[in-house]
Amino acid sequence: MANFSDLYKSKLTTPDQAVSVVKSGDWVDYNSFTGRPIVLDRALAKRKDELSDVKVRSTCTMYGVPEIVKVDPTSQHFVYNNWHFGGLDRKLADQGSCWYAPVLYREVIKYYEKHVDVDVAFLQVCPMDKNGLFNLGIQASHARAIINKAKIVILEVNQNMPRALGGYNEVVHISEVDYVVEGDNPPLPQIPAAVPTDADRKIAQYVLEEIEDGSCIQLGIGAMPNVVGKLLAESDLKDLGAHTEMLVDAYVDMYESGVLTGRKKKIDQHKIVYTFAMGTQRLYDFIDDNPICAIYPVNYTNNTRIIAQNDKVMSINNAVEIDLFGQVNSETSGIRQISGTGGQLDFITGAYESQGGKSFICLTSNYKDKSGKAISRIRPFLGNGTVVTAPRTSVEYVITEYGKAIMKAKSTWERAEALIGIAHPDSREELIKAAEDMGIWRRSNKL
Ligand SMILES: CC(=O)SCCNC(=O)CCNC(=O)[C@H](O)C(C)(C)COP(=O)(O)OP(=O)(O)OC[C@H]1O[C@@H](n2cnc3c(N)ncnc32)[C@H](O)[C@@H]1OP(=O)(O)O
Numbered sequence: 047m048a049n050f051s052d053l054y055k056s057k058l059t060t061p062d063q064a065v066s067v068v069k070s071g072d073w074v075d076y077n078s079f080t081g082r083p084i085v086l087d088r089a090l091a092k093r094k095d096e097l098s099d100v101k102v103r104s105t106c107t108m109y110g111v112p113e114i115v116k117v118d119p120t121s122q123h124f125v126y127n128n129w130h131f132g133g134l135d136r137k138l139a140d141q142g143s144c145w146y147a148p149v150l151y152r153e154v155i156k157y158y159e160k161h162v163d164v165d166v167a168f169l170q171v172c173p174m175d176k177n178g179l180f181n182l183g184i185q186a187s188h189a190r191a192i193i194n195k196a197k198i199v200i201l202e203v204n205q206n207m208p209r210a211l212g213g214y215n216e217v218v219h220i221s222e223v224d225y226v227v228e229g230d231n232p233p234l235p236q237i238p239a240a241v242p243t244d245a246d247r248k249i250a251q252y253v254l255e256e257i258e259d260g261s262c263i264q265l266g267i268g269a270m271p272n273v274v275g276k277l278l279a280e281s282d283l284k285d286l287g288a289h290t291e292m293l294v295d296a297y298v299d300m301y302e303s304g305v306l307t308g309r310k311k312k313i314d315q316h317k318i319v320y321t322f323a324m325g326t327q328r329l330y331d332f333i334d335d336n337p338i339c340a341i342y343p344v345n346y347t348n349n350t351r352i353i354a355q356n357d358k359v360m361s362i363n364n365a366v367e368i369d370l371f372g373q374v375n376s377e378t379s380g381i382r383q384i385s386g387t388g389g390q391l392d393f394i395t396g397a398y399e400s401q402g403g404k405s406f407i408c409l410t411s412n413y414k415d416k417s418g419k420a421i422s423r424i425r426p427f428l429g430n431g432t433v434v435t436a437p438r439t440s441v442e443y444v445i446t447e448y449g450k451a452i453m454k455a456k457s458t459w460e461r462a463e464a465l466i467g468i469a470h471p472d473s474r475e476e477l478i479k480a481a482e483d484m485g486i487w488r489r490s491n492k493l
């Protein structure tokens with residue numbers, strides 16, 4: 047067997063040397079989520095005064111504010127773009143240091159193939175193995191597409207990155223890489239599940255009523271889908287499966303309690319399929335070298351035709367608000383980008399196409415703003431500048447702590463009635479009045 051350590055040594059360099067390849071005007075990709083570079087980012091930031099118009103692109107910033115943003119918050123030298131906003135990104139965008147790039151997540155690999163230039167790629171990865179392979183860690187997502195498109199590929203090794211088994215496209219070979227740097231080995235960011243409220247629990251209970259033995263579960267981003275996962279773990283359901291975009295701690299609960307076996311899956315039987323993971327060390331330890339988990343690129347996990355090959359796919363996602371037409375916004379507050387389209391529409395569509403599948407948009411009836419004022423998440427119509435994440439034609443179940451409403455096959459007045467029926471009781475009268483004004487209320491409506 048070839049010995050790859052000489053090749054490794056020939057490519058091993060310092061972060062300062064490695065980032066010297068970046069030129070003004072370049073597009074630099076930072077890998078997504080926990081794969082974003084740390085020492086390479088720091089070294090690039092040090093070159094601020096000699097560089098201009100360097101565009102950096104990433105997905106959902108973790109490990110704190112990138113150094114290129116810290117040294118250049120007004121984007122005079124580095125322009126920081128993001129395919130998906132987490133809590134940090136929306137704050138950076140508020141201050142003009144980060145720009146959102148809309149993405150239908152299942153398509154992002156095609157964007158790289160067709161529309162995106164990558165001059166230099168920085169990826170945080172696992173150490174090289176005896177076969178000369180670096181595992182890309184817990185974000186297969188579009189990492190391979192970044193590598194394929196990049197003119198120069200630079201890896202930053204982190205000994206704490208879990209080794210995520212595939213699937214496919216979960217590794218890169220030393221021969222495909224230009225430079226390697228050994229990083230600071232930071233521990234991975236810890237994202238514990240949010241503490242559920244009583245309303246979250248009620249919503250989760252409504253979802254649970256719809257789930258049968260053998261269902262295949264997708265949990266979305268945000269607090270509530272995790273609560274559903276916890277309740278599933280405590281249920282007496284049998285032989286659940288997992289095919290999801292994001293892997294979270296709740297899947298470990300389900301696996302360890304024995305409810306999740308993957309035995310009834312039609313594809314990837316017995317495997318927990320995902321494209322990126324975010325959670326606590328318990329999740330990262332579970333994934334590490336565990337053949338039960340299979341990481342795939344996002345154009346596999348989020349491909350609606352792949353999703354639909356499993357039966358009884360249950361897609362459980364959160365939203366910011368919904369209007370009386372059934373249009374769902376899960377990513378903005380007016381013109382403020384909070385999150386992203388991500389894979390929500392992919393799973394809503396794939397679940398509906400799955401035999402026996404269902405998709406659930408779950409949201410509390412009210413949102414409390416910073417002053418503590420309750421604002422209904424069920425609104426007459428979406429406000430100016432608000433983005434539609436899931437069009438009304440795609441939405442199936444909508445669940446609040448006041449019940450369930452089905453949107454599919456319903457006319458406008460039926461939708462209005464069903465949604466007002468699960469709105470907070472304090473908002474119902476106002477919503478009925480609005481529905482009347484909008485011409486989507488009938489005298490015979492039952493509320
Ligand atoms: C991942 C998969 O497997 S696939 C599909 C999943 N992906 C998606 O669904 C993408 C879009 N969805 C999401 O990103 C999330 O589900 C969200 C944003 C809807 C909810 O996520 P959570 O983390 O529970 O949201 P949270 O309640 O913390 O609110 C996030 C921000 O939005 C703000 N916000 C939430 N609701 C509203 C509202 N109705 N009006 C105004 N602002 C609001 C909050 O104040 C907070 O902003 P802040 O950090 O500045 O205080």
Ligand SMILES: CCCC(=O)O
Nearest residue numbers: 130151267388389390
């Ligand atoms: C990057 C996509 C994350 C999500 O789907 O929410």
